[in-house]
Amino acid sequence: MFSNRLIETIKSARKIAVLTGAGISAESGVPTFRGEEGLWKKFRPEELANFEAFMRNPELVWEWYNYRRKLISEVQPNPGHVALAEMEACVDSYWLITQNVDGLHRRAGNRHILELHGNIMRSRCITCGQKEETLDMFEKGELPRCTCGGIMRPDVVWFGEMLPSDILNQAFQAAEACDLFFSIGTSAVVHPAASLPITALNQGAFVIEINIEPTVISGKLHESIIGKSGEVLPQLLKDIWGIDIECR
Ligand code: OAD
DSSP, rough: OOOHHHHHHHHHHHEEEEEEETHHHHTOOOOSSSSTTOOGTOOOOOHHHHHHHHHHHHHHHHHHHHHHHHHTTOOOOHHHHHHHHHHHHHSEEEEEEEEEOOOOOOOOTSEEETTEEEEEEEEEEEOOEEEEOOOOOOTTOOBBTTTTOBBBBEEEETTTOOOOOHHHHHHHHHHHSSEEEEESSOOOTTTTTGGHHHHHTTTEEEEEESSOOOOGGGSSSSSSSOOHHHHHHHHHHHHOOOOOGOOO
């Protein structure tokens, strides 16, 4: 399935950085944003996922996030997540950079994770900034409150907001320092995350994409593997490191 060049390159890699997008969680049952099954066909997040919308109608925004929290709390990491967690133990340096807010990489066992867009299971006070990790579902009509009295919001990055700068800096450092970079299950259209594979490429890393279809960056990369991440990644792990996750 994989070329000798690909296998030899991955085998000799010592520092790996991985960028994931919604596609890695698609096989767990979490809808992607774009594409045929994309969330944006059903909802208009531009209208809900921004601070002004939240201040106008926090109950409605919480209702939408509670729906997604519930969905995510009921799904499991898939073989793609598990393979990426196993890969972490195979090299000296490994960073998992994700645009996803679903927390499935952590549940799969990855340790060095950079969540660029926050985490849907975490809330943050709009007044004092206090963060709280909770799986509790807030009842409709009852806004979650901080101990300081401020309203809690989902701790995710909304339209028009900056990404957390410390996490973003670490992600760019990982992309600059790695010798192998994977771009997995992302349409690579949302910046700054979409700049990471190109940064790695410009710094001399070998860059591999895994996606069910070509993306806007496919033509620039060393390898573009067309396939489901939940199938391609376990096969890579088996062929390169001899790890069979089905036997775990
Ligand atoms: P998208 O929904 O834009 O893209 C998902 C990608 O996954 C597409 O390129 C699909 O072809 C691919 N895909 C789907 N199923 C797959 C599978 N089983 N295996 C491999 N690939 C698969 O999601 P993102 O690129 O993550 O930001 O979107 C980036 C950001 O856009 C999100 O983080 C979100 C949104 O605005 C914020 O909310 C801040």
